Amino acid sequence: MISKEESFIDSNSQYYRIGNTKYGGRGCFAIEEIENDTIIHISESPLSSTISKPFKKEVCQLCFKYEFGKYMKFKVSQKVNKDQHCSIWFCSQECEDNFKKHDVNDIYINNLLNCEKYYLLGLSKPEIEAKEPKGDLNETINEEWAKVDLWNEKIANMKPSKLLNLIPRIDDSEYLEIKYVIGVLFQIFEGETSENRELSLFKELQSSEIEKYHRYPYLLYSYINIYKFVKLTCSKELQKYITPDSIRSIIGKNLSNAFGIWSESNSKDEDKEFLGFGVYPSASFFNHSCDPNLIKIRIKEKLTKRIARMVFQMSM
Secondary structure, eight states: OTTTTTTTTTTOSSSEEEEEOOTEEEEEESSBBBBBBOOOEEEEEEEEEEEOOGTTTTTTTTOOOTTTTTOOOOEEEEEEETTTTEEESSSSHHHHHHHHHHTTTTTHHHHHHHHHHHHHTTTTTTOOOOOOOSHHHHHHHHHHHHHHHHHHHHHHTOOHHHHHHOOOOOOOOHHHHHHHHHHHHHHHHTTTTSOOOHHHHHHHSSOOOOHHHHHHHTTTHHHHHHHHHHHHHHHHHHHOOOOOHHHHHHHHHHHHHHHEEEEEOSTTSSOOEEEEEEEEGGGGOOOOSSOEEEEEEEEEEEEEEEEOOOBBOOOO
């Protein structure tokens, strides 16, 4: 139970409020009895999303349409070299146009294409052997990110041609994260001139970066690799938002708040394909439960929460 004083985010919902839970973290608390089949929350689109590398040609960048292996018919492309092009794929001209409508100066598109371009160019570089932190992990985390601060100082006055040689090779999991990071950076850039409630709520999400390092220590070096790739490849419009703290926060908030984008299936026994993920901040305050009383429904890029069984009023 929570009190009104503990409720710190107004959800603007007639059904629930967001506040601290007694076991830690935050959650949604009903403020009235809610009938079965009531839609209590809709997120029109994610703040940021990313499609995994194997499905980038098969999933629409905007609405996440997937036709079980068929290539999308529309794309925005950029030449990498005489043999390669990088592309962003859409299922229709309408989706491509709607995507561009919110990206007036092509900043988002160009940064996504840069990610593709330097991912492809990086494949010619030797693979880097995965490292594991040694010694006290918390000390190592601080030490390694302190080295990144020194690296930032070193590259500050380097010529662009030399900076290109420093772009690290990234693997498919880092590619997935980087496209999500670019989307958030673009939303922060856009948020300077237009109000975005989802972005405001994103800033309230909690990061689980440190907990993730303790479960998977090798991620420390992966996230540093992601930071360096983003710092070296993103356009000037996004550069002022790219700091070690901001990138760590963006990644850390994804770790426990992202919603997977999965292929549809005709039966519960049929395997689903993991197509990517999206972060819907306003939907992230609904806690996981082993005995849930609502269901999540995704139609294209829209995420809906619907009551599956009666929820009773809880005191605030």
